[in-house]
Amino acid sequence: MREVAIIGIGQTKFGELWDLSFREIGIQAGLAAVYDANVASEDIEALYVGNMSAGRFIDQEHVAALIADYSGLARDHVPATRVEAAGASGAIAIRQGYFDVASGLHDIVVVGGAEKMTDLPDAAGAAIQDSAADQQWECVFGATFPALHAMIARRHMLEFGTTREQIASVAVKNHKHGSLNPKAQFQKEIKLETVLNSAKVAEPLTMFDCAPLSDGGAAVVMCAMEKARKYTDSPVKILASSQSSDTLALHHRRTITSFQATREAMKKLTRRSGVEVSQIDLAEVHDDFTISELLALEDIGFFKPGEAGKATVDGQTQIGGRVAVNTSGGLKARGDPIGATGVAQIVELVTQLRGEAGKRQVSDAKFGLAQSVGGTGSTVVMHLLGVA
Amino acid sequence: MTVARFWRENSPRYNLKAARCGNCGKISFPPRTVCPECHRKSIGKMQEFQLSGKGEVYSYSIVHDAPAQFQMQKPYIVAMIKLDEGIMVTGQVIDCELDKVDIGMRVWASFRKLGEEGPGGVIHYGYKFHPEL
Numbered sequence: 436m437r438e439v440a441i442i443g444i445g446q447t448k449f450g451e452l453w454d455l456s457f458r459e460i461g462i463q464a465g466l467a468a469v470y471d472a473n474v475a476s477e478d479i480e481a482l483y484v485g486n487m488s489a490g491r492f493i494d495q496e497h498v499a500a501l502i503a504d505y506s507g508l509a510r511d512h513v514p515a516t517r518v519e520a521a522g523a524s525g526a527i528a529i530r531q532g533y534f535d536v537a538s539g540l541h542d543i544v545v546v547g548g549a550e551k552m553t554d555l556p557d558a559a560g561a562a563i564q565d566s567a568a569d570q571q572w573e574c575v576f577g578a579t580f581p582a583l584h585a586m587i588a589r590r591h592m593l594e595f596g597t598t599r600e601q602i603a604s605v606a607v608k609n610h611k612h613g614s615l616n617p618k619a620q621f622q623k624e625i626k627l628e629t630v631l632n633s634a635k636v637a638e639p640l641t642m643f644d645c646a647p648l649s650d651g652g653a654a655v656v657m658c659a660m661e662k663a664r665k666y667t668d669s670p671v672k673i674l675a676s677s678q679s680s681d682t683l684a685l686h687h688r689r690t691i692t693s694f695q696a697t698r699e700a701m702k703k704l705t706r707r708s709g710v711e712v713s714q715i716d717l718a719e720v721h722d723d724f725t726i727s728e729l730l731a732l733e734d735i736g737f738f739k740p741g742e743a744g745k746a747t748v749d750g751q752t753q754i755g756g757r758v759a760v761n762t763s764g765g766l767k768a769r770g771d772p773i774g775a776t777g778v779a780q781i782v783e784l785v786t787q788l789r790g791e792a793g794k795r796q797v798s799d800a801k802f803g804l805a806q807s808v809g810g811t812g813s814t815v816v817m818h819l820l821g822v823a
Numbered sequence: 824m825t826v827a828r829f830w831r832e833n834s835p836r837y838n839l840k841a842a843r844c845g846n847c848g849k850i851s852f853p854p855r856t857v858c859p860e861c862h863r864k865s866i867g868k869m870q871e872f873q874l875s876g877k878g879e880v881y882s883y884s885i886v887h888d889a890p891a892q893f894q895m896q897k898p899y900i901v902a903m904i905k906l907d908e909g910i911m912v913t914g915q916v917i918d919c920e921l922d923k924v925d926i927g928m929r930v931w932a933s934f935r936k937l938g939e940e941g942p943g944g945v946i947h948y949g950y951k952f953h954p955e956l
Contacts, residue, residue, distance in 0.1 A: 562890055571832065572853055575937060576914045576949065577886065577893050577901045585884035586903055593882075593926055635898075638885040686903045686911040691882065 436537040438660035440670035440823055443472025444782045449651035449770030450620040457493050457551040461502040464652030464775070465547050472656035473666050476507055479656075480541035482515040485528030485548035486774035491563045493551050502547065521567035522723060524548065525653070525777025526807030526816035532657045533676045533818075542662055547654035548778035560648045564773075567810040569684040581645055581724065582637035583685050583811050588726040589639065591692045594741070597729065599639055601744030603630035605725035606643050606767055608753055613764025615754075615795035620649050620770030630725075644725040649770035653778035655785065660823065671785045672823040674802075675708035677701075678816045685811040694812030697734035701817060704804075708819045712736040715819075716800040717759040717787055719780035721808035722766050731806050732760065759797045762787060777807040777816065784820045826945050836949035839932060841910065843872035850874075852910045876932030876950065878906035883916065883924050892938045900924050904952055918953040929955035 445467025447460055455463070461484070469476070484499040495501065503515035520527045525548030532546035552560050565580045573583065591597045607627055613619040630643040663670035679699040685691055705711065712735060720731035732743035737758050738751075746752060752760035763769040763783035766776060784803035786792045805818045834840045835853045842854030845868030846861045852874060858865030883902035886893070893899065900916040902924070916924055917935065930952035937947045 558891060561888070565890065573913045574890070575947075576951075577889075577896070577899060578913050579886060579888065579890060579901075581888065582884040582886050582901050586882035586901075589884065589926070590882040635885075635887040637888065637901075640884075684913070686881075686913050691903075 437539055439533050439536045439673045440658050440660045440663035441655050441673065441781065441785050441820070442658045442663050442667045442670050443468045443470070443474065443656035444654070444785045445469070445471055446618055446653040446779055446782045447651050448618050449649050449772060449775070449779070451553045452650040453553065455650065457489060457495065457498070457549060458501055458505045460551060460650060460652040461547060461549040462505050464549065464654040465502065465506050465545060468545065468547070468654035468656050472658070474543055474656060477511060478543045479508060479513055479545050481532075481535055481544045482508060482513055483528040483531045483535070483544065483546045484515065484517045484774070485525030485546075485777055486517055487519055487521055487524045487550060488563050488566070488773070489551070492560070493554055502549070520814045520816070521809035522721060522773055523777055523807040523809035523814045523816045524774045525779070526805065526818070527678070527777070527814075529655070529777060529781055529818060530676050530678060530816055533673055536657050536659055542659045544657045545654060546657060546778060547652060548775040549652035550772035550774040551650050552648045552772060553650050557648060572684050573686070579637060581640055584724040584726055585637040585640045586685070587691050587730065587811070591726060591729065594692050597741065597744040599631065600627060601748055602639075602725045602729065603627055603644065604744070604747045605722060605728045606630045608747060609722060609761050609765040609767040612754065612762050612795060613768025615793070616764050616769060619764040619768050620647060621764065621768045640724060640726070646723045646766035646771035649772040651770055651772035651775045651779070653775045653782050655778060655781055663823070669789045670823045671788045672821050674710060674819040674821045675704045676818050677703035677707065678814070679703070681813050683810065683813050692730070693740065694730055694734050694808070694815060696812050696815035697731060697806060697808070700815045701735050704817045704819050710802055710819060710821070715758060715802045715804050717762055717784070717797045718804040718806065719761055719763060719765070719783050720806045722761060723771060723808065725767070727808065728760065728765065735804070735806060754795055754797055762792065762795050762797060777805070780805040780807060781818065781820070788820060788822050826940070829945070829947050837934065839874040839876050839950060841872045841874050842869045844868065845870055850908055850910055852912060874910060875907055877955075878904045878930060880916065880924065880926055880928045880930060881905040881911060882926060885921055902952065904930060912950070915951045916953070917951045931955055
């Protein structure tokens with residue numbers, strides 16, 4: 436396997452992008468990444484697109500060909516492939532691009548992710564999110580995606596004594612980080628009371644415990660490390676990629692206060708990279724719900740089981756803390772256009788590792804981790820990036 | 824959800840029929856044609872197994888932001904129920920005040936209406952859980 440570098444990044448603003456269509460979102464992110472990488476369109480040998488559900492959100496399937504076409508890549512007949520794994524769709528696209536370059540098949544590959552969620556009413560968008568869970572054996576009985584996470588939260592509170600306030604503090608911290616990110620959907624700080632007193636979604640979770648519905652796109656350009664310096668002085672290396680699965684339905688797990696798929700993926704990531712968890716400076720984790728960030732922090736091994744809530748309240752996961760978590764604002768504040776999310780995590784890590792994150796810069800950042808989750812921990816994809 | 828898509832799951836949804844592996848004894852619900860532990864050794868050996876429908880609340884939530892087909896019921900309790908056979912299922916807890924439900928509460932399965940295919944459409948039935956009588 437060859438070493439793989441990221442030489443270009445691009446991202447649209449995340450949010451309710453009423454003036455932009457799906458294809459415009461995809462192109463805007465892709466072009467930004469290509470300009471950043473300083474590659475010509477004829478250099479691009481393959482395109483991968485992460486997208487969860489364009490078929491249901493905008494009645495359009497076959498979106499990889501669509502984006503290739505409108506990016507001007509159809510003329511060169513560049514192979515374009517869409518990949519899907521619910522919330523982890525973008526991260527899986529990153530992984531496919533990584534395989535492609537690492538295998539030696541191609542030297543330069545573009546990986547993008549996009550979702551257009553706000554062309555539908557909120558209720559319809561939420562129903563599509565629910566489809567990441569088991570439609571036949573969870574949702575039919577009245578479980579929603581937030582309700583499944585609420586049950587995780589309730590159980591975490593029982594088993595570890597995690598408090599409602601500790602869970603809510605994840606949203607407060609991520610909004611604080613989001614306020615420093617000009618591309619974030621929400622750039623406003625919130626108070627703990629805002630989270631606790633906002634509309635109930637699925638008790639104990641409220642609206643401010645949940646990531647929003649968002650439009651947005653993100654893209655990166657990958658290049659064989661041996662050729663990366665032709666294009667950039669600051670390549671960022673993909674040190675390792677890993678992926679694990681678990682049961683589709685949450686009720687088939689032995690435990691619901693931990694995602695075993697994260698634990699397994701982390702073991703592989705550590706083995707493949709040789710980098711210990713204590714060396715990691717920053718992490719973008721899948722906070723589709725506040726409780727999900729606490730599980731991620733414990734399953735990755737930043738904190739012991741049951742201790743991530745307290746650590747969050749103590750500021751250990753803020754910029755300047757022991758490990759800076761979701762410096763972009765995370766899914767909660769940066770926004771969660773599902774297919775783009777896993778790619779946007781990588782965009783944030785590269786921005787930080789290049790030292791270009793401005794007001795939210797983590798000082799002396801060398802290693803950054805991304806954890807992306809599909810469903811309630813049914814798919815977990817992780818990447819470790821480092822300064823080359 | 825179309826008629827056939829629901830109808831073909833009637834046996835487990837109506838009667839909590841599971842599958843028991845003839846090789847290792849593991850119970851799977853919904854029934855599976857291959858045991859997730861024994862793999863090919865279980866092929867042709869999966870037997871029908873009747874669950875008791877008795878168990879306890881493992882975790883729960885009260886749903887306020889409800890999907891379209893549950894609008895008339897909100898707020899409602901949805902729970903993960905650990906059945907006495909060790910199987911976990913997801914279902915609503917009914918005939919229970921919202922502030923009375925708790926983890927560990929004993930519940931029994933009951934045959935109820937789950938929803939319908941719009942006005943005049945097919946009615947879907949399946950299990951919900953009520954407090955132990």
